[in-house]
Amino acid sequence: MNVPPPPEVAVDAKQLWMAYPGHPPVLQGIDLQVKVGEHLGVIGPNGVGKTTLFLTLCGLLPIHSGHVTVLGQPLVPGEFRPEVGLVFQDPNDQLFAPTVAEDVAFGLRNLGGSEQEIAAGVQAALHHTGTLHLAERPPHQLSGGEKRMVAIAGILAMRPQLVLYDEPTANLDLRARRRLIQFLHHTPQTLLLASHDLELVLEVCDRVILLDQGRIWAAGSPTAVMSNPDLMAAHGLEVPHSLRR
Numbered sequence: 001m002n003v004p005p006p007p008e009v010a011v012d013a014k015q016l017w018m019a020y021p022g023h024p025p026v027l028q029g030i031d032l033q034v035k036v037g038e039h040l041g042v043i044g045p046n047g048v049g050k051t052t053l054f055l056t057l058c059g060l061l062p063i064h065s066g067h068v069t070v071l072g073q074p075l076v077p078g079e080f081r082p083e084v085g086l087v088f089q090d091p092n093d094q095l096f097a098p099t100v101a102e103d104v105a106f107g108l109r110n111l112g113g114s115e116q117e118i119a120a121g122v123q124a125a126l127h128h129t130g131t132l133h134l135a136e137r138p139p140h141q142l143s144g145g146e147k148r149m150v151a152i153a154g155i156l157a158m159r160p161q162l163v164l165y166d167e168p169t170a171n172l173d174l175r176a177r178r179r180l181i182q183f184l185h186h187t188p189q190t191l192l193l194a195s196h197d198l199e200l201v202l203e204v205c206d207r208v209i210l211l212d213q214g215r216i217w218a219a220g221s222p223t224a225v226m227s228n229p230d231l232m233a234a235h236g237l238e239v240p241h242s243l244r245r
């Protein structure tokens with residue numbers, strides 16, 4: 001049997017346009033390649049299309065025009081791809097089961113497999129995210145930081161190769177944020193990370209794109225892009241403290 005080689009490019013978008021029905025286009029000709037294993041930051045002011053880009057790349061929104069492949073396969077809107085995981089901006093959008101363990105098991109169960117395999121997958125994901133001690137707790141009683149890590153566990157349980165994190169440090173205290181940065185820094189998967197937390201992007205990402213009005217205005221190393229005061233100011237952003245002279 002001929003097994004195709006694993007893709008080297010995790011995301012390949014050419015002239016991607018997307019518009020919500022009855023509204024002007026949000027994504028206006030995005031050209032983007034993300035290599036397998038890369039950690040890509042997506043920065044830009046409010047409302048410029050970061051979340052829309054992520055939802056589109058996960059197949060949750062229809063494409064208006066353009067050509068996109070994800071992990072070597074053409075993107076088909078509406079198709080569930082367990083190898084592509086999205087961690088939502090608000091963990092409350094993701095967590096709904098009566099216990100943390102059941103929540104983390106949900107996606108795995110949809111993939112099939114024995115109860116033993118599901119239990120092992122849940123244990124591994126909880127362990128990996130440092131949330132094993134929360135297994136029997138109801139998700140709605142958890143703190144914001146705990147919810148975030150449990151939401152991540154639910155995605156990682158499905159063993160994705162590409163994970164998109166939308167504002168992962170929103171509402172986290174300093175300690176939870178630091179723990180998450182360490183976690184993301186060491187994550188082996190290809191990672192796309194949209195955030196207003198520019199220090200997070202600096203610590204976690206190999207490369208960054210600056211999105212504004214649905215277009216990419218700059219791409220390069222996080223230090224090079226984010227230390228450019230004119231570029232940052234032109235797009236309503238500030239050079240992060242650690243890059244100020």
Ligand SMILES: Nc1ncnc2c1ncn2[C@@H]1O[C@H](COP(=O)(O)OP(=O)(O)OP(=O)(O)O)[C@@H](O)[C@H]1O
Pocket residue numbers: 020023026044045046047048049050051052053
């Ligand atoms: N369901 C929808 N219907 C119509 N317009 C929408 C919808 N969802 C988002 N938008 C609009 O699309 C644009 C891009 O929104 P999006 O959430 O992708 O921006 P963002 O860059 O992630 O913003 P933020 O940094 O504030 O999270 C905004 O103008 C928003 O109002």
